[in-house]
């Protein structure tokens with residue numbers, strides 16, 4: 001993409017919007033992704049990103065597993081140009097069991113779009129992901145989807161935002177006609193009316209019709225005046241658009257639409273361009289923002305293997321934080337200090353890849369065959385070395401001891417376990433007491449399924465899982481206190497692969513009784529545990 005911004009990283013960063021869509025499964029995330037890309041004319045037919053059913057091509061064994069279950073485990077980073085702004089949409093896995101993965105993706109974006117199903121409102125997975133956005137300080141735009149079919153009342157949906165998550169809704173568009181009898185939206189900024197058009201396959205590229213207030217009133221009478229009254233009432237009661245409240249995370253602009261009809265997506269893109277934060281400087285591990293104009297730096301937020309079934313290659317997704325990325329540059333690898341060649345850099349777009357020659361802050365680069373890279377690693381050019389903060393690990397809630405079904409394949413088993421740990425598919429724990437038998441920790445049971453499936457099919461090492469009775473994990477601050485955590489069966493201490501001691505407990509009651517017996521024991525909650 002060539003513009004006047006040339007290769008100036010600051011100018012290029014300023015025209016980038018890097019965001020993720022958070023939603024409950026089935027709210028329409030894949031459909032919205034396709035509609036957005038289509039709108040920007042990035043793809044020619046809906047379904048090219050990662051649609052469901054027949055639209056999805058077979059990519060790998062475990063993607064077969066996704067297909068069977070109709071879930072999306074893999075992430076894609078989608079880049080397209082929209083009227084001179086570069087939109088980077090980083091996809092998140094839809095299933096709650098992969099919330100740790102989603103968290104990592106959210107560490108690589110500058111804002112989020114919260115997608116709600118008009119008939120369901122705020123659903124559990126959305127709430128969980130929203131909390132992550134809040135922790136990360138990400139500003140959130142809300143898109144209320146599926147207005148083309150019966151759903152909840154617009155004001156009731158907005159009340160959910162303020163009452164359940166404390167976010168002030170700021171209507172940017174407002175539906176005319178109840179859900180299911182959708183006439184279009186009122187643009188609250190200038191009180192114009194955009195009539196609802198259902199475009200075949202969402203492929204409408206024509207400029208939408210925009211009518212003045214008077215014409216809308218003549219055509220839609222009460223529906224129009226109700227829409228005007230409701231949205232004005234909300235604006236007057238604290239919901240008038242304020243950029244600072246959005247950026248500060250206390251309020252959310254709200255849009256209504258229908259992703260499947262590609263209606264409302266233009267409003268969303270325009271709003272992202274107008275108000276969403278551009279790629280900004282990122283804090284390093286010491287809390288110092290690394291200037292955008294400094295030499296190239298990036299951090300790896302996701303590692304994935306087996307995206308290409310023929311090559312079984314490993315792809316590391318890195319977000320560029322400063323400088324200019326030129327394919328082929330030799331960066332330093334923060335963890336080992338070793339040089340890392342970026343010769344095989346790509347953009348992964350759904351199931352397509354294209355070579356990336358240049359990238360700027362805010363962009364996501366897929367580094368192919370990057371076996372040395374792990375989640376959380378930093379890459380940088382020049383001196384002094386750069387380290388971005390590590391990505392926190394979630395508190396697993398399910399645990400299982402893992403043994404190879406065939407001891408003759410022990411080497412493959414070890415290799416596979418190490419790989420899964422590095423990718424963050426599961427967390428891997430060991431302990432002296434358990435010797436060579438590792439323990440897998442997961443937030444959701446699908447993680448175990450992916451792990452066992454991959455060990456069997458990628459590493460030819462079928463495994464046996466023995467589920468352990470633990471449901472709670474806490475950090476044990478002082479390793480000297482290990483012997484206080486007993487008896488095994490109700491609790492035990494294991495070591496995470498980064499060397500940290502983690503205490504596993506059956507339940508809250510066990511934690512309390514240990515604290516009572518040994519008030520000196522130092523335990524700390526882990527991320528995402530809700531403890």
Ligand code: G4P
Nearest residue numbers: 025026027028029030031052094145146149258259260261
């Ligand atoms: P997800 O990625 O969030 O899981 O959701 P996805 O886009 O797959 O959408 C879930 C279902 O909701 C799909 O129907 C999709 O067509 C439908 N959908 C998405 N947006 C809208 C909308 O604006 N209006 C209506 N009425 N439906 C919408 P499906 O029957 O499960 O799949 P498909 O056969 O249509 O692909």
